[in-house]
Amino acid sequence: MTQDNKLSLAEKYWDYFKIGAAVNVNDFSGIQGELLKTHFNSITAENAMKFGEIHPEEDRYDFEKADAMKTFAKSNNILMRGHTFVWHNQTSNWVFTDKNGREASRELVLERLTQHVKIICDRYKDIVYAWDVVNEAIEDKSGQQYRETAWRRILGADYIQTVFEIVKAQDRKAALVYNDYNNEHPEKLEKTCHMLEILLKNGTPVDSVGIQAHWNIRDISLIDNLKRAIERYAALGLKIQVTEMDVSMFDFNDRRNDLKLPTDEMLELQAQVYDDIFSVFRQYKEHVTSVTFWGISDAYTWKDNFPVFGRKDWPLLFNVSGAKKAAFDRVVDFYE
Ligand code: HXH
Numbered sequence: 001m002t003q004d005n006k007l008s009l010a011e012k013y014w015d016y017f018k019i020g021a022a023v024n025v026n027d028f029s030g031i032q033g034e035l036l037k038t039h040f041n042s043i044t045a046e047n048a049m050k051f052g053e054i055h056p057e058e059d060r061y062d063f064e065k066a067d068a069m070k071t072f073a074k075s076n077n078i079l080m081r082g083h084t085f086v087w088h089n090q091t092s093n094w095v096f097t098d099k100n101g102r103e104a105s106r107e108l109v110l111e112r113l114t115q116h117v118k119i120i121c122d123r124y125k126d127i128v129y130a131w132d133v134v135n136e137a138i139e140d141k142s143g144q145q146y147r148e149t150a151w152r153r154i155l156g157a158d159y160i161q162t163v164f165e166i167v168k169a170q171d172r173k174a175a176l177v178y179n180d181y182n183n184e185h186p187e188k189l190e191k192t193c194h195m196l197e198i199l200l201k202n203g204t205p206v207d208s209v210g211i212q213a214h215w216n217i218r219d220i221s222l223i224d225n226l227k228r229a230i231e232r233y234a235a236l237g238l239k240i241q242v243t244e245m246d247v248s249m250f251d252f253n254d255r256r257n258d259l260k261l262p263t264d265e266m267l268e269l270q271a272q273v274y275d276d277i278f279s280v281f282r283q284y285k286e287h288v289t290s291v292t293f294w295g296i297s298d299a300y301t302w303k304d305n306f307p308v309f310g311r312k313d314w315p316l317l318f319n320v321s322g323a324k325k326a327a328f329d330r331v332v333d334f335y336e
Contacts, residue, residue: 002038009039009317012332016285018129020081020292022046022244024300025065028072031322032296037076042129044081044243044292045069046302049124050090055116058094063123070127081243081292082124084132084179085117086163088149096150109154114166121170130175130241130290132210133167134160138180138191145191160195161204168205175289179210179243184222184229196236208289209233213245215277216252216315217269223276230280234287242281244294246315247273247327248303257311266314271326274317278331297322 002008010019020042021027027036036043047053048065055061073080095112098104104112121128137160139147146152152159164176178199183192192209199206211229215222233240249266250256262270281288295301297318304312314320317328 007332009328009332010041013291016282017288018042018079018290018292020044020290021296022292022294023069023296024048025068027296028068032299035296035318035322036072036078040078040296042079042081042290042292043069043073044083046294047090049083049120050087051085051095051116052090052092054120056092058112061119066124070124073127079129080124080127081241081290082120082128082131082174083243084135085120085167086113086133086137086151086159087135088147088151089136091150096154104154106154106156109151110162110166113163117166118170121167125171125174128171128174130177130208131167131171132179132243133164133176133206135179136181137178138183138188138195140182140188142187145194158202161199161202164199164204164206175207175239175241176205177208177210177241177243178206179212179241181212181214181244183209183211184225186225186228189225189229189232193232193236196233196238200236206238208239208241210241210243212294213242214248214294215246215273216248216250217266217273218251218254222273223280226277226280227284230284230287234284239289240284240287241289242291245291246294246301246303247277248313248315250308250311250313252307255308257308259312262314267326270314271330274327275330275333279334282334282336293317298325 013019018041021040023043024046096104137147167176182188230240247270249262293316295316298314298316298320301315303315317325319325
C-alpha cells in the first residue's frame, strides 16, 4: 500500500504479472529505495551481473554489487531477473583470448562460459526466477539473420542452443529467456521467430522471449506491432517477459538537447501511450509473465545522454522527485 492508501503498482498487477525495475546499488535507500519497496516485486541489475562487471578477470569475480541486490531483494520479498550471460557488449576480452594472446578455441571459451554460469547460478539461483541467457543476437541489417559476435565466431553457428543448454544444466527451475530490442518490429519479429522455431525444433530449453521495450511516445505503429508480436511468440508456446521498458519523450532520430523539462503535451501523450501499452499487456496476461522498467524514476535513466549527448529524458512512471506522473495514474487506473 502507498502512503495515500492506494494500491501500489505491484499490488494492482498482482493477478497479472510481476512488476520490475532495473537497479543500481545506490537505489536501495532514500526515495528510490522507498519506491522500490512499495511498487516493485522484481529487480534486475542494470549492470552488476553483466559478464564484464561480475567477472572482470579470469581469476577474479566481483560479487559485491550483485550480493547487495540479493540482500535487498531478500529482505523486501522481491525476486530478481538475471541479466545477462551471453552478449556482445560489456563482456571482458579475456574470455575470447588465450594465454598467448590469440583468439581462444571453442573448447576454452565453452569451458570458461560453463564455469562462469555455474558460479553465478550457484550463488543467485535461489532468488533469480529468470535468466536473460542470450541478449541481442539478431542482426538489425536487413537480410542478415544473426549478429556477428565473438561468441558466434568462436562457438559456432549453433551457439545459442549450446548456451541455453549450459544454463539449463545449472538451473532447472528459472525461466530461460532470449532477450532483444525492437523484436516487435515486423522485420525483426520474423527473424526472431525464425531463430526460435529452429531452437524449439532442436529441443533447446528456451522458455520466454524478452521484449526490451525501449519505446517512445512518437511511434504510431507500436500498439499494432506489439499485439502481433505477442501473438506470434505465444503461438510458438513461449511466454513473454517485458524486460527493459521505458517510453522516451523523443523519437530515435530527434537530436534536440535543449529541453530542461518535459512539456505538458509530452507528459499527456506519454500517459496515453503507457495506458494503451498496459491495456495490451493485461489483455495478454496469460502470456506475459513480467514487466520490468529500465529504471525507477526519471531522476536517473540510461536514456539521459543516450543516444543524444546533453539530453535529459523522462521515460518512466515517477518524476525526478519520485512523485507519480500522469502515466502512473493511467497504468493503475483500470477495473477488471
Ligand atoms: C539494452 N540495449 C541492454 O540490454 C541493457 O543491458 C543496457 O543496460 C541498456 C539497453 C539496448 C540497446 C540496443 C542497441 C543500441 C543501444 C541500446 O544501439 C543501437 C540502437 C539502434 C540502432 C543501432 C544501435
